[in-house]
Structures are given as structure tokens and as C-alpha cells.
Amino acid sequence: MAQVTLRRVSKSYDQHVQAVKGIDLEIADEEFVVLVGPSGCGKTTTLRMIAGLEEITGGEITIAGEVVNDVPPRDRDIAMVFQNYALYPHMTVFDNMAFGLKLRKFAKDEIRRRVDEAARILDIGELLARKPKALSGGQRQRVAMGRAIVRHPKVFLFDEPLSNLDAKLRVQMRTEIKKVHQTVRTTTVYVTHDQVEAMTLADRVVVMNRGVIEQVGPPQELYHSPATRFVAGFIGSPAMNFIPCRIQGRGNELTLRLADNLSFPLPPDRTQRYGANTDREMLLGLRPEHLTELKDQAKPNVVRLDSRLDVTEPMGMEILVHFRINGTAVCGRVDPSVRAMAGEILPMSADLNHMHLIDPETDRVI
Amino acid sequence: MSGAAATAGTFAPRRRRSSIKNERRWALWGSYIALVVFAIGFLIPPYFELITSLKTSQEIGSGKSPWFVHHLYLGNFIEIIRNPQFQTFFLNTVKVTILVVIVTLVIAILAAYSLARMRFFGSTAFATGVFLTYLVPESLLFIPLFKVLSFLHLINSTWCLALIWPTLSVPFCTWIMIGYFSSIPKELDEAAMIDGASHLQMLWKIFIPVAMPGIIAATIFAFTVCWGDFLYPLAYLFTAKQMVLTSGIVSNLIHGDVLDWGHIMAANILASLPPVLIYAFLMDYYIAGLTAGATKG
Numbered sequence: 001m002a003q004v005t006l007r008r009v010s011k012s013y014d015q016h017v018q019a020v021k022g023i024d025l026e027i028a029d030e031e032f033v034v035l036v037g038p039s040g041c042g043k044t045t046t047l048r049m050i051a052g053l054e055e056i057t058g059g060e061i062t063i064a065g066e067v068v069n070d071v072p073p074r075d076r077d078i079a080m081v082f083q084n085y086a087l088y089p090h091m092t093v094f095d096n097m098a099f100g101l102k103l104r105k106f107a108k109d110e111i112r113r114r115v116d117e118a119a120r121i122l123d124i125g126e127l128l129a130r131k132p133k134a135l136s137g138g139q140r141q142r143v144a145m146g147r148a149i150v151r152h153p154k155v156f157l158f159d160e161p162l163s164n165l166d167a168k169l170r171v172q173m174r175t176e177i178k179k180v181h182q183t184v185r186t187t188t189v190y191v192t193h194d195q196v197e198a199m200t201l202a203d204r205v206v207v208m209n210r211g212v213i214e215q216v217g218p219p220q221e222l223y224h225s226p227a228t229r230f231v232a233g234f235i236g237s238p239a240m241n242f243i244p245c246r247i248q249g250r251g252n253e254l255t256l257r258l259a260d261n262l263s264f265p266l267p268p269d270r271t272q273r274y275g276a277n278t279d280r281e282m283l284l285g286l287r288p289e290h291l292t293e294l295k296d297q298a299k300p301n302v303v304r305l306d307s308r309l310d311v312t313e314p315m316g317m318e319i320l321v322h323f324r325i326n327g328t329a330v331c332g333r334v335d336p337s338v339r340a341m342a343g344e345i346l347p348m349s350a351d352l353n354h355m356h357l358i359d360p361e362t363d364r365v366i
Numbered sequence: 367m368s369g370a371a372a373t374a375g376t377f378a379p380r381r382r383r384s385s386i387k388n389e390r391r392w393a394l395w396g397s398y399i400a401l402v403v404f405a406i407g408f409l410i411p412p413y414f415e416l417i418t419s420l421k422t423s424q425e426i427g428s429g430k431s432p433w434f435v436h437h438l439y440l441g442n443f444i445e446i447i448r449n450p451q452f453q454t455f456f457l458n459t460v461k462v463t464i465l466v467v468i469v470t471l472v473i474a475i476l477a478a479y480s481l482a483r484m485r486f487f488g489s490t491a492f493a494t495g496v497f498l499t500y501l502v503p504e505s506l507l508f509i510p511l512f513k514v515l516s517f518l519h520l521i522n523s524t525w526c527l528a529l530i531w532p533t534l535s536v537p538f539c540t541w542i543m544i545g546y547f548s549s550i551p552k553e554l555d556e557a558a559m560i561d562g563a564s565h566l567q568m569l570w571k572i573f574i575p576v577a578m579p580g581i582i583a584a585t586i587f588a589f590t591v592c593w594g595d596f597l598y599p600l601a602y603l604f605t606a607k608q609m610v611l612t613s614g615i616v617s618n619l620i621h622g623d624v625l626d627w628g629h630i631m632a633a634n635i636l637a638s639l640p641p642v643l644i645y646a647f648l649m650d651y652y653i654a655g656l657t658a659g660a661t662k663g
Binding site: 104 | 554556557562567571572575578
């Protein structure tokens with residue numbers, strides 16, 4: 001139904017603060033795109049510019065091929081779900097959902113049909129006569145979504161819709177949103193600061209930081225091949241470990257040196273990629289799941305790394321272990337059957353097949 | 367060190383004596399005493415008015431205790447209600463007050479909406495300015511306003527009050543409504559905007575219904591201020607036909623030196639009934655409206 005395109009879009013306040021610094025983004029028809037990043041990264045501003053609630057300082061936004069820079073929100077054919085639901089408190093659920101249709105002069109039975117359809121999708125048929133104050137948080141969220149669905153807009157915009165819900169309900173509503181998108185199939189832009197929400201919902205994730213896009217890609221790609229140190233650290237929980245290191249040697253015989261007495265041969269398939277960065281201060285990026293207890297069978301490029309544990313955190317399905325490598329605090333994940341005790345030395349292993357090498361000067365992953 | 371220990375020692379038993387329960391009891395006693403003193407102070411005049419209105423002129427002048435009614439007499443009320451002058455005053459007051467309340471609400475709501483929601487050059491200064499005009503006292507304005515009304519040939523016409531009274535009611539009502547509108551979350555108008563509402567639709571379908579307690583508070587305020595205003599009617603209205611209750615009762619029920627206390631008091635009681643009734647029914651809304659802007663800010 002609708003593509004959304006952002007070309008060199010920027011936003012500054014009072015000519016001093018640049019909230020968004022010239023971003024480019026193509027959102028395909030029916031795609032579910034999640035903008036994710038820490039507070040103040042410009043993700044909500046970007047969403048509000050697409051909605052037309054925020055004026056664009058520079059660049060161009062198109063919806064379904066039409067430039068909408070100067071089009072008021074009501075003529076953009078979009079629907080938005082807000083963090084605090086923004087339900088009209090004096091109207092019933094039915095009237096809340098029907099409000100936009102009434103203003104657009106839809107026929108009464110068409111309004112009825114659409115509201116009933118949305119209520120069926122969201123399972124809120126029994127609530128139609130209630131006022132918002134008689135609803136729970138999750139129900140209000142559904143009504144807010146219903147208000148968006150009945151409009152059959154070109155684009156759905158979600159602004160941190162789950163942040164006001166408790167943890168359990170958040171997971172439930174996350175699934176619900178995904179289900180709704182699979183039923184309604186409308187282009188969706190979703191803003192969140194929660195990387196788990198981003199990973200689970202998105203067709204493509206847009207990671208933003210300080211007003212620029214760090215990386216765009218499917219969740220798995222962002223997880224396995226982050227482009228920058230920021231993305232590597234932001235996606236995944238617990239976060240990726242960054243350990244100062246140095247690449248030494250020549251040709252195909254490169255070693256990864258973490259400390260004076262701690263060096264490992266680099267996996268052969270990485271030597272060409274890392275060859276130009278020898279003898280410089282670099283950062284080794286390794287996810288906690290690739291720092292595990294030493295297994296019996298040796299695998300290629302999995303190296304031994306005995307460590308004295310500082311803290312252990314049993315999580316049930318795994319134990320998070322915190323220790324130091326040459327003074328840098330790192331986190332690993334070990335099987336719950338392993339006897340991991342704080343203060344004791346545990347034979348650990350590091351899987352260098354999944355290592356990332358980061359240039360600390362540019363913060364880019366090599 | 368020893369000094370600190372000694373201090374702690376002397377304080378310890380005292381702290382044990384003043385428990386939370388005790389402190390609460392003292393606070394309650396204090397509140398009750400203060401409230402009773404105030405209530406008596408404020409209720410004595412209306413009580414005296416009521417008592418006097420139920421007496422005959424003979425009894426009022428007899429020198430018996432003024433605090434009790436010895437022979438209940440309703441004649442004052444019946445005569446006042448049948449008095450055509452009083453009826454004119456009452457009708458004039460009702461007409462012009464209702465008109466002013468409507469005018470005030472229309473101006474205040476539109477002004478408050480634009481000042482609270484549509485950011486434009488000077489809107490903050492303008493909002494403060496609106497409130498400052500409220501601080502200029504009537505007694506300072508009535509002479510220049512007399513000039514204005516003479517120029518407009520409106521002196522000694524009830525309708526001049528429709529022009530003058532909004533200067534008392536609009537600033538404060540606008541201020542109440544600014545506070546109330548500001549407490550409505552911004553997302554609500556953004557949602558309405560995306561739903562396709564124009565500014566007027568947003569005001570009519572979202573802001574006014576949501577801010578109803580504030581509007582009721584503003585209505586009560588505008589009503590009370592106009593109904594009870596004394597100085598302007600006294601200054602601008604001369605003939606009985608044009609007068610309103612406040613000035614009419616004083617200037618027409620007193621003939622020379624003869625103070626017809628029974629009638630004056632009965633007229634006062636009747637004149638103050640409408641505001642009392644309105645307060646009684648809408649008190650909760652009034653308080654909610656006055657505090658809404660302050661707490662949710």
C-alpha cells in the first residue's frame with residue numbers, strides 16, 4: 001500500500017541542537033521497521049516527523065511516492081499509537097475508535113463494521129461501551145491500536161507503545177502487535193528503546209545514535225554482523241564484551257594478543273580481513289555466549305582461557321559469570337550444570353569463530 | 367563527642383513522648399479551633415440577616431435580643447417578592463449576568479485554548495498580561511470607564527454592565543482555563559490531529575468535554591463576580607428601572623433616613639440565594655477546577 005522514504009532528513013531546534021542529522025531510510029510496502037536507540041538518539045523525533053507532528057528542518061519525506069513535508073498530519077493518511085495511549089477520556093471505546101472515521105464523514109454502518117472488525121482482531125468486543133478509565137493498561141493499549149486499525153491508513157506509527165505496561169504484559173502485547181501486523185499487513189514504523197522488542201518485532205531494525213543511523217538490517221544480521229561498536233554493544237543482552245587487544249604477526253600467521261602471556265592464533269579465515277591492522281591498539285568484541293565453560297571436545301578456533309570468577313548470576317537456563325581478562329571486566333555464559341563459584345578458577349573457552357575486531361579510532365567493526 | 371552524647375541523651379525522652387498519634391491529635395485540634403472561629407466569623411452576618419428578615423419592624427426596633435426571633439413573621443419576604451422594583455432588579459441581574467457569563471466563557475475558552483496550545487510569538491507574555499489585568503482593582507477603573515461609557519452613551523443602561531463586567535470575569539476565567547487546558551496531555555491533541563480534527567473540532571470535541579470541570583469553575587466564578595458586583599452598578603446606573611440587585615436594594619429600599627431593615631434583609635437573602643444554590647450543587651467541580659492546573663501542571 002505505501003512506501004515511506006526519508007532523504008537527508010534533519011531536525012534542529014533553535015539552530016543549535018541537532019536532533020536528527022540528515023538520515024536516509026527506505027521503508028518498503030508492508031514492512032515492519034523498528035527504530036531503536038538510547039534516549040535522545042532522535043528516533044522519536046524521526047517518527048514524529050513522519051507523522052507530521054514535528055516540522056522537518058531539512059530533507060524530504062515521502063509517503064506512497066508523495067512528498068509530505070508540508071502536508072498536515074490529518075492528510076498524510078497515517079495512524080499513530082502513543083506511549084500513554086492518548087485515548088479520549090470522555091468517549092467510550094467505540095467512540096474513541098470511531099472518532100477519526102466520524103470526522104472523515106464515513107457512513108454510520110461502515111463505521112460500525114470497521115470498529116467491529118478491529119474489535120474482533122484485538123479481542124475487545126466486550127469493552128466497546130466502556131470509558132477508558134474503566135480499562136486496564138493492556139486494554140487501553142489495544143483500544144489505541146484499534147483506533148489506528150479502523151482507519152485503514154497507509155502507515156502505522158508506534159511511539160514506544162509498550163513502555164507503560166508491566167514486564168509480563170509487555171511480552172504478551174508484543175506478540176499481539178506482531179499478530180496484528182500479520183493480519184492487517186500495513187507498513188509500520190515502530191519506535192522503542194528496548195532492543196528485545198526491536199529484535200522480535202522487526203523485519204528490519206534501524207539502530208540510531210546521536211541523530212544518525214548506525215546500521216539498518218534484519219535482526220539476525222545486526223546481531224551477527226554489527227557494523228559499528230555502538231550496534232555491537234547495543235544489540236544483545238548481556239551486552240557484547242569489548243577487550244583491548246593487538247594483532248601481531250605477518251601474512252597468514254597472525255595472533256591475537258590480549259596480554260603479555262595471553263595470545264591466540266587468529267582463525268585462518270580472518271587473517272586477510274585483519275591483516276592491515278597489525279600492531280595497533282584494537283578492541284576484541286565477543287558476545288557472552290561465546291565465552292563458555294571448556295568443553296571436552298576441542299573445536300577449531302575455540303581457545304582455552306582459565307579465569308577466576310568475580311561474580312556468578314544463576315539465571316536458571318544458564319549462569320552468567322563475570323571475570324576479568326587482563327583487567328577488563330567481561331561476562332560469559334556457562335551451562336547451569338557447571339560448578340561455577342565466585343572466587344574460584346573456572347576453565348573457560350573463547351570461540352574466536354564469532355569474534356569481532358573493532359577499530360577504536362573509528363569505532364567501526366572490521 | 368561527650369557534648370553530642372549529652373545532647374542525644376536530653377532529646378531522647380522528649381522524642382519518645384511526642385508520638386505520631388499525639389502530633390496528629392494536636393494538628394486536628396488546631397485545625398478545628400481555627401475552622402470554628404472562621405466559620406462563626408463568616409456565618410454571623412448571614413445569620414443576623416436571616417433572623418432580622420423574619421421579624422416585624424416593631425420587633426426589630428423593640429430592643430429585645432437581636433439574636434432570636436420571638437414572633438416569626440414572613441411578611442417581609444412576601445412584600446419584597448411582590449415589590450415590582452425588586453422584580454425588575456432581579457430580572458435585570460439575571461439577564462445581564464447570564465449574558466456576561468456566556469460572553470466570558472466564549473472569550474475565555476478561545477483565548478485559553480490559543481494561549482495554552484498554539485505557540486505563537488508573545489503567547490507567554492500575553493498569558494501573563496491577561497492575568498495582570500485581573501490585578502487592577504475596580505475602584506481604580508470606574509472613573510475612566512465612566513468616560514468610556516459616556517462616550518458610548520451607555521450610562522444608566524443595564525446593558526453597560528454587559529460591556530464592563532467581562533473586564534472582571536474574563537481575565538481570571540481565562541487563567542483558570544489556561545491551567546486546565548495545559549493539564550490535558552499533548553498527545554491527546556496530537557491523536558486528534560492525526561485522526562483528522564481541525565483546531566475548532568479539537569476544541570469542541572476534545573478540549574471542552576475534557577475540561578468540563580474547569581469550565582464549570584469558570585462559570586461559577588463569572589456568575590458570582592457579576593451577581594455580587596456593587597461598585598460598577600452603583601456608579602453607572604441611576605434609575606430604578608435600570609438597576610440590578612446589589613445597587614437597587616441599597617438605593618431604593620432606603621428612603622431618606624428610614625431604614626426598612628426587615629425588607630432590606632429579606633431582599634438580601636433572596637438576592638444571595640442563586641449563588642448559594644449554584645455553589646451547593648457545583649462545589650466539587652469548582653474545587654476540582656481551581657486546583658487542576660496547579661497539581662497536574
